Amino acid sequence: MTSVNKKTVEDINVKGKKVLVRCDFNVPFKDGKISDDKRIRGALKTISYLKDNGAKVILCSHMGRPKGEFKPEFSLAPVAERLSELLGCEVKMAKDVIGPDAEAITASLKDGEVALLENVRFHKEETKNDPDFAKKLASFAEIFVNDAFGTAHRAHASTEGVSHYLPSVCGYLIQKEIGIMGAALEDPKRPFVAILGGAKVSDKIGVLNNLIEKCDTIIIGGGMAYTFLKVLGYEIGSSICEEDKLDLAKEILAKAKEKKVNFLLPVDNVIAREYKEDSEYMSIYSDSIPDGWMGLDIGEKTQELYAKTLKGAGTVIWNGPMGVSEWEHFAAGTSSVAKAIAESGAISIIGGGDSAAAVEKLGFADKMSHVSTGGGASLEFLEGLELPGIACLEEK
Numbered sequence: 001m002t003s004v005n006k007k008t009v010e011d012i013n014v015k016g017k018k019v020l021v022r023c024d025f026n027v028p029f030k031d032g033k034i035s036d037d038k039r040i041r042g043a044l045k046t047i048s049y050l051k052d053n054g055a056k057v058i059l060c061s062h063m064g065r066p067k068g069e070f071k072p073e074f075s076l077a078p079v080a081e082r083l084s085e086l087l088g089c090e091v092k093m094a095k096d097v098i099g100p101d102a103e104a105i106t107a108s109l110k111d112g113e114v115a116l117l118e119n120v121r122f123h124k125e126e127t128k129n130d131p132d133f134a135k136k137l138a139s140f141a142e143i144f145v146n147d148a149f150g151t152a153h154r155a156h157a158s159t160e161g162v163s164h165y166l167p168s169v170c171g172y173l174i175q176k177e178i179g180i181m182g183a184a185l186e187d188p189k190r191p192f193v194a195i196l197g198g199a200k201v202s203d204k205i206g207v208l209n210n211l212i213e214k215c216d217t218i219i220i221g222g223g224m225a226y227t228f229l230k231v232l233g234y235e236i237g238s239s240i241c242e243e244d245k246l247d248l249a250k251e252i253l254a255k256a257k258e259k260k261v262n263f264l265l266p267v268d269n270v271i272a273r274e275y276k277e278d279s280e281y282m283s284i285y286s287d288s289i290p291d292g293w294m295g296l297d298i299g300e301k302t303q304e305l306y307a308k309t310l311k312g313a314g315t316v317i318w319n320g321p322m323g324v325s326e327w328e329h330f331a332a333g334t335s336s337v338a339k340a341i342a343e344s345g346a347i348s349i350i351g352g353g354d355s356a357a358a359v360e361k362l363g364f365a366d367k368m369s370h371v372s373t374g375g376g377a378s379l380e381f382l383e384g385l386e387l388p389g390i391a392c393l394e395e396k
Helices: 038-042 044-052 077-087 100-108 131-138 172-186 205-212 225-231 243-258 300-311 332-344 353-362 375-382
Strands: 018-022 056-060 091-093 114-116 143-146 168-170 192-196 217-220 262-264 268-272 281-285 294-298 315-319 347-350
Touching: 018 044, 038 044, 038 077, 044 056, 044 077, 044 172, 077 091, 077 114, 168 172, 172 315, 172 347, 172 375, 192 205, 192 300, 205 217, 205 243, 205 375, 217 300, 225 243, 225 294, 243 262, 262 300, 268 300, 294 300, 294 332, 300 332, 315 332, 315 353, 315 375, 332 347, 332 353, 347 353, 353 375
Parallel strands: 018 056, 018 143, 056 114, 091 114, 143 168, 192 217, 192 315, 217 262, 315 347
Antiparallel strands: 268 281, 268 294
8 A cells, every 4th residue: 555654745845956846747739829828837746836935946747648758748848838827937948858959958957946847758768667767867857756646557668767866755735646546445424425426346446345345335337337237147238247247247236245344236226229419318227237138328317316325424435436427318427426426525535537527517616625636646645555656756
């Protein structure tokens, strides 16, 4: 399990020091412009702290998947521009990552100045965690700060590799992520309810096994519910089902029973004739899905049951949608769960990815205690796995 007791930027002296900060500036673009700068804003607290305390700040990040080639459409130059506006000072943009421009700019930084290196994924050595590349990157600085939770589950050169050459601590964003999620897993306010959705049981096996040990109730939605319903002997029509995971689903149900965990599955569903946005659809009980029809959302009775269960919760963790939430006819389940969590008064943690997108879109984000910035990373954290980008940081 990832230790939550890591040194932070406040635990080291940064004055006059060159500090390499791994941020998550993997922002979405529309028509050549940044369409959502939430991730850039998320890094401001750490950058401002370093800047105000006289550090020479060197930022790095990836964007998209340029696959180890220099592709101008994945340049971080627009990020430097937006950051300059938000910080109220010039962020010097390097034209390369470890080349002459990066060398010259990082060498010329004065205390309190900020520079941004080009997209680290322009080098294939980044994702391969190549030691020479990591060493070169680390040579620009005297301290490493990881503040990119969204990539903390990857052992890449800029997230883990550089830590072998520099004293390494976390920034405010990672501190918040591991603090809130760590507390929920270690000492939750009860009842502790986990809501898991998404298409596949296989994606959530580790999380389910870890949470069954800790939760009072587990709520299941999304495509993965049908693998469990099939185990219970229900007809599931042509709903998604992982035939090779039926034994695992059976084991999970048995384990939940043994641990006296309340394991809730949909009692009714919104089903469709085809996997299409405009397909013919109807509501039906879980034990009578006709042949050729597939479940694409939880039904109204299930929404009521889940909302009622969430009402008295002390801690709620949610990861994964209840249905095909990007399609209007199959989005009600995900909306109702988001609303029920927001109204529950519980400590609520939304585990990144689709769930985070759903609460943002529905306007419930500010009603949640914590919306994680990393889908894959939060899933692995909830699974109890060690995240390489955090494991490499110094303990307090």
